[in-house]
Amino acid sequence: MFTISERNFFSRRCVWVNGPVIVGAGPSGLAVGACLREQGVPFVILERADCIASLWQKRTYDRLKLHLPKKFCQLPKFPFPNHYPEYPTKRQFIDYLESYANHFDIKPQFNETVESAKYDEACKVWRIKTVSPIGCEVEYICQWLVVATGENAERVVPDIEGLKHFGGEVIHACDYKSGEKYQGKKVVVIGCGNSGMEVSLDLSNHNAQPSMVCRSSVHVLPREIFGKSTFELAMFMMSWLPLWLVDKILLIIAWFILGNIENYGLKRPSIGPLTLKNTQGKTPVLDIGALEKIRSGKIKVIPGIKRFSCGTIELVNGEKLEVDSVVLATGYCSNVPFWLQESEFFSKNGFPKAQNNWKGKSGLYAVGFTRKGLAGASADATKIAQDIAKVYKDDLKQKKQKVSTHRRCISTF
Numbered sequence: 298m299f300t301i302s303e304r305n306f307f308s309r310r311c312v313w314v315n316g317p318v319i320v321g322a323g324p325s326g327l328a329v330g331a332c333l334r335e336q337g338v339p340f341v342i343l344e345r346a347d348c349i350a351s352l353w354q355k356r357t358y359d360r361l362k363l364h365l366p367k368k369f370c371q372l373p374k375f376p377f378p379n380h381y382p383e384y385p386t387k388r389q390f391i392d393y394l395e396s397y398a399n400h401f402d403i404k405p406q407f408n409e410t411v412e413s414a415k416y417d418e419a420c421k422v423w424r425i426k427t428v429s430p431i432g433c434e435v436e437y438i439c440q441w442l443v444v445a446t447g448e449n450a451e452r453v454v455p456d457i458e459g460l461k462h463f464g465g466e467v468i469h470a471c472d473y474k475s476g477e478k479y480q481g482k483k484v485v486v487i488g489c490g491n492s493g494m495e496v497s498l499d500l501s502n503h504n505a506q507p508s509m510v511c512r513s514s515v516h517v518l519p520r521e522i523f524g525k526s527t528f529e530l531a532m533f534m535m536s537w538l539p540l541w542l543v544d545k546i547l548l549i550i551a552w553f554i555l556g557n558i559e560n561y562g563l564k565r566p567s568i569g570p571l572t573l574k575n576t577q578g579k580t581p582v583l584d585i586g587a588l589e590k591i592r593s594g595k596i597k598v599i600p601g602i603k604r605f606s607c608g609t610i611e612l613v614n615g616e617k618l619e620v621d622s623v624v625l626a627t628g629y630c631s632n633v634p635f636w637l638q639e640s641e642f643f644s645k646n647g648f649p650k651a652q653n654n655w656k657g658k659s660g661l662y663a664v665g666f667t668r669k670g671l672a673g674a675s676a677d678a679t680k681i682a683q684d685i686a687k688v689y690k691d692d693l694k695q696k697k698q699k700v701s702t703h704r705r706c707i708s709t710f
């Protein structure tokens with residue numbers, strides 16, 4: 298054991314990085330790293346977890362599969378293996394990301410949580426402070442900062458009356474692995490986004506009794522339409538038609554395939570699914586079987602929760618339910634406002650203020666915040682690496698010129 302003064306004596310370091318610092322080793326950070334590597338620009342990736350893609354490795358359930366076709370989920374310059382199925386499993390996606398990192402020789406600094414980042418106007422550099430679980434502190438100094446901490450960095454835990462007195466197990470969807478241990482149990486899943494739907498489906502497949510809270514509204518679309526991905530069809534239509542019309546077409550097709558979901562207690566939002574995703578970031582549910590379970594009564598849909606009390610839940614309609622466990626499928630949020638001391642580019646919600654924006658001032662960049670999933674992250678990464686590489690290479694040229702003029706000067710004397 299060290300004393301505090303001993304520990305601090307050799308646990309504070311300052312590191313100058315020749316090139317950008319990337320915060321986060323998820324798909325977005327790895328994609329920027331790969332594109333920079335191709336351009337010959339050195340970089341450092343800082344990651345709070347002890348592995349790459351920690352969201353996928355540590356905070357998702359066992360049976361998760363990508364719900365967009367693989368061609369929309371691969372990262373730049375390194376496709377999925379040919380034998381991968383149209384919708385790769387979580388394991389396959391993680392294996393792909395591991396080989397992606399190996400292929401581009403990306404070695405993040407693990408166990409380093411960025412606690413603050415600030416632009417030093419006087420020195421024209423970014424100062425990024427990290428802390429490790431054993432208390433080591435490092436300050437990285439660099440010219441470019443790439444924020445790749447993701448749209449899903451932190452869990453959202455709602456403050457519902459009496460939740461603390463519930464007494465039974467309460468977990469967030471990011472800690473849910475499988476329905477195996479819930480057999481025969483009454484489980485309330487709060488939230489009806491993709492997580493809520495898929496957790497409820499998994500619980501039902503394991504013979505638990507899930508009730509899913511749908512307090513407002515949700516768009517449910519079939520994952521495929523006549524064997525073709527709905528997402529792909531939507532992307533295709535969007536290149537020809539206005540968004541509102543694509544939304545209308547999707548809703549009509551969804552009605553034909555899924556029927557009127559309002560018959561099952563699921564209200565549809567008044568705004569169309571893609572417009573809602575674009576304006577409020579709310580992802581439509583791509584159904585992989587939960588709706589059939591709802592139709593057959595194996596997943597019960599319930600309205601909002603009024604309050605919890607010991608072992609029971611009171612709903613807004615006055616109904617009371619006896620419950621064994623609760624899964625909070627209440628979503629995620631960005632953590633950028635907690636560590637980035639900057640308010641011009643990022644807004645208070647941790648997303649860039651202007652939609653689709655990947656470039657700020659003074660060498661600040663954001664990758665993976667355009668609410669366009671992995672395809673959006675790949676597009677950002679390519680643009681960011683090109684932008685940084687241009688300045689990096691110009692700087693390098695200038696430095697070389699300075700050296701050679703300097704040398705010439707010496708030789709003439």
Ligand SMILES: Cc1cc2nc3c(=O)[nH]c(=O)nc-3n(C[C@H](O)[C@H](O)[C@H](O)COP(=O)(O)OP(=O)(O)OC[C@H]3O[C@@H](n4cnc5c(N)ncnc54)[C@H](O)[C@@H]3O)c2cc1C
Pocket residue numbers: 320321322323324325326343344345346349350351352353357361362363364365369370409410411412445446447448449450632636664665666669670671672674
């Ligand atoms: C269950 C689930 C399924 C999904 N499925 C799909 C899909 O099929 N297709 C699709 O396109 N998108 C999907 N998404 C969207 C998802 O956002 C992307 O797949 C992808 O993970 C985004 O990558 P990212 O690198 O931007 O963020 P993340 O994967 O969240 O990676 C961010 C990394 O930053 C690290 N980090 C955060 N804060 C700090 C800090 N302060 N210091 C250091 N490190 C930090 C985190 O530990 C993490 O490793 C899904 C999301 C979820 C939650």
Ligand SMILES: NC(=O)C1=CN([C@@H]2O[C@H](COP(=O)(O)OP(=O)(O)OC[C@H]3O[C@@H](n4cnc5c(N)ncnc54)[C@H](OP(=O)(O)O)[C@@H]3O)[C@@H](O)[C@H]2O)C=CC1
Pocket residue numbers: 361362363364365449455456457470487488489490491492493495510512513514515579580601602626627628629
């Ligand atoms: N297979 C896949 O690829 C999967 C992908 N994902 C993706 O991960 C991301 C996150 O999805 P998800 O985790 O579902 O989060 P979402 O943000 O999409 O959904 C959160 C849900 O929780 C509800 N909610 C929040 N607070 C409360 C509350 N206090 N009481 C009742 N309900 C509440 C919301 O309702 P309201 O709308 O009323 O606020 C909403 O229904 C999405 O982009 C999604 O597409 C997730 C799972 C699987």
Ligand SMILES: O=C(O)C(=O)Cc1c[nH]c2ccccc12
Pocket residue numbers: 364365528574580581583668669670671
């Ligand atoms: O799966 C996710 O969370 C995504 O963000 C992927 C995605 C981006 N745009 C969409 C539109 C409809 C469904 C999923 C997505």
